[in-house]
Amino acid sequence: MATILPSPPKIGMVSLGCPKNLVDSERILTKLRADGYAMSPDYAGADVVLVNTCGFLDSAKEESLDAIGEAMAENGRVIVTGCMGREAETIRARFPGILAITGAQAYEQVVGAVYDAAPMPPSAFLNLVPERDLKLTPRHYSYLKISEGCNHRCAFCIIPAIRGDLVSRRPDAILREAEKLVAAGTRELLVISQDTSAYGLDLRHAEWPWKGAPVRAHMTDLARELGKLGAWVRLHYVYPYPHVDRVIPLMADGLVLPYLDIPFQHAAPNVLKAMKRPANEAKVLERLANWRSICPDIAVRSSFVVGFPGETEAEFHYLLDWLTEAQLDRVGAFRFEPVAGAAANDLPGAVPEEVKEERYARIMEHTALISAAKLQRKIGRTLDVIIDAVDAEDGGATGRSKADAPEIDGEVHLRDAGHLAQGDIVRVEIEDADDHDLFGVPLI
């Protein structure tokens, strides 16, 4: 006699904010899948919808509230988690019908809320453990979170208030996860945290055994071991502490991608001081020159805030001049926005909105020129490119060079590439460039 299996409840997920939040969403979904729940790609098919929110800026909060509103309108059975969980009253005031609200990293609470909202029908067949963790990124790249929280107290940031002080994962646990991801098809590991260069400080850089040898909970050791797994390894959110210099030779040796994502935020000493930025005393321009002498291909991406309270026209000009000297490969800019609870809100010298807009336009124009000139110099070169998408109809493909992180940097657009597949890493001859992207043809 055939056994009729009950259908498991279906979960919908809306994940907002940064890659760190995306990793949290993946963990929650992995746990739910391990418990036998199914996933729904749309609101209509979901028994309950999880909204993992971002509360970094007021604009991100509004976006989170909009997403909650949409999930309530389309489905009506909604659980909220993530950074906005600490503002439960605001959410409940606007959406009294929310089933539950939990905070960032509260995995057990959010999973418990799902058990309550959509209980699993009893069946021995449903509680199957999935073969591997669920991912919200394409199969060929994965974010790898190495720590949570942050020991700094930058004046514009409320992350430490939301996520607490630095808590690093054990290096062997990170390496095991990375190894599993690579075995499952990941070709690029994107290392993320709030402060990657501080990794292991809370563990006093203790050693753990890994494949018969000790590995320290330290950025350099971790980067070296990750580099041995055979995938591209890209380091995000690195601050220019002196020990970062020791990672550059690993880049020159090809173990780690020649790429550093360093959120400098500003260059003028007084602004950096007011921002309370970590490692702001470092002689960054000298360090950059030194890194480039060791690893000429290193690509440096950064982000900057314009219109921080007290920023004068002279200090903004200093930043533009600094950028001319620094010749960064990729730059993102933000207009200063007061975030509820951030210390910067009380600083004197608020910059008028129209001045912020004008400085924002100037920094974007300035950095686009630098980027365009740097990309022009790549025409005629042959670069390794990882393929993100292939268009079978027009025979083209889109990928990224080692200098480009997914979602935030530029792309390489390929012609005559219909034979390639997502995740392939191929040699590409660069034929053209614009302000942010490259164009080329694969050599296979």
Ligand code: SF4
């Ligand atoms: S380093 Fe500064 S900006 Fe980054 S998470 Fe820590 S406090 Fe926030």
